Amino acid sequence: MSGRLEGKRAFVTGSFQGIGLGIASALASEGAELVLLGLGDAEVVARGEAAVRAAGAARVESYVSDLRDCDATESVIGKILSGGAVDILVNNAGIQHTANIEDMPRSKWNDIIAINLSSYFDTMRLLLPGMKEREFGRVINIASVHGLVASMAKSPYVAAKHGVVGLTKVAALECANVGSSQTGGLTVNAICPGWVGTELIEPQIQTRVDKHGGDRVAGIADLLSEKQPSKRMSSPEEIGALTLWLCDKAAHNITGAAIPVDGGWTAQ
Numbered sequence: 001m002s003g004r005l006e007g008k009r010a011f012v013t014g015s016f017q018g019i020g021l022g023i024a025s026a027l028a029s030e031g032a033e034l035v036l037l038g039l040g041d042a043e044v045v046a047r048g049e050a051a052v053r054a055a056g057a058a059r060v061e062s063y064v065s066d067l068r069d070c071d072a073t074e075s076v077i078g079k080i081l082s083g084g085a086v087d088i089l090v091n092n093a094g095i096q097h098t099a100n101i102e103d104m105p106r107s108k109w110n111d112i113i114a115i116n117l118s119s120y121f122d123t124m125r126l127l128l129p130g131m132k133e134r135e136f137g138r139v140i141n142i143a144s145v146h147g148l149v150a151s152m153a154k155s156p157y158v159a160a161k162h163g164v165v166g167l168t169k170v171a172a173l174e175c176a177n178v179g180s181s182q183t184g185g186l187t188v189n190a191i192c193p194g195w196v197g198t199e200l201i202e203p204q205i206q207t208r209v210d211k212h213g214g215d216r217v218a219g220i221a222d223l224l225s226e227k228q229p230s231k232r233m234s235s236p237e238e239i240g241a242l243t244l245w246l247c248d249k250a251a252h253n254i255t256g257a258a259i260p261v262d263g264g265w266t267a268q
């Protein structure tokens with residue numbers, strides 16, 4: 001089945017590392033052209049590009065741009081579109097900060113809402129028209145279990161992720177009648193991971209490791225046992241595999257879904 005995405009161009013935000021890189025690599029493995037975007041220095045960009053090229057990308061281009069700045073996003077997307085259409089959009093960029101509401105800095109609220117929610121609106125606003133015109137498109141929004149349920153000390157993150165799930169449903173409805181099963185349609189879905197082993201959760205792991213006197217294995221087991229019944233982390237590659245599957249033409253009738261990948265977290 002290799003080469004299923006030959007001739008398709010995919011734009012993945014937050015893609016120089018973590019889940020975004022896992023997704024970009026999965027899409028590359030089927031021959032897609034990749035457009036990467038995130039924050040980082042030349043070394044971070046080069047490492048991300050090399051991984052995606054090694055996975056099989058037909059072509060890779062990269063942008064370093066701050067998604068909090070919607071004018072910058074408009075300008076980047078203008079440049080991306082001047083090089084050709086975007087068939088697959090994966091909104092993945094995100095940050096985290098944990099504190100109770102009374103201790104949550106207002107600036108963290110602003111940043112998390114801007115990156116984890118508003119940037120997803122910006123990219124869809126700018127890229128859905130082209131997908132509608134070509135009668136094919138895939139939008140995959142990386143939400144979280146926190147788009148479905150709450151945890152303490154994550155007010156902006158939970159608000160943003162619930163927002164992503166709602167935004168996904170609206171976009172899915174607005175695009176549901178585009179194209180056909182032959183063209184593959186235009187679908188918009190959210191993936192809702194539980195714990196995935198990336199830098200984003202490192203501070204939360206470190207708190208548990210400290211609680212267990214520096215024992216990393218015990219700290220991670222403690223974190224997982226609280227809410228994720230499988231007691232197993234997911235990997236970025238596994239989130240990539242699901243994204244890839246949603247890009248298949250056969251998935252033309254899966255739209256507006258919020259798919260948990262959470263080891264049973266939200267089944268409780």
Ligand code: NAD
Nearest residue numbers: 014018019038039066067092093094144193195196198200
């Ligand atoms: P990560 O920290 O490894 O990667 C985040 C990416 O977002 C980086 O590439 C970073 O450059 C980019 N980014 C951050 N701020 C940005 C900004 N202002 N402008 C442009 N890019 C920016 O994190 P990850 O775990 O790979 O997270 C990816 C997504 O998955 C996030 O939306 C996160 O909320 C979600 N998620 C993660 C987990 C988990 O356990 N790791 C669980 C559920 C959902």
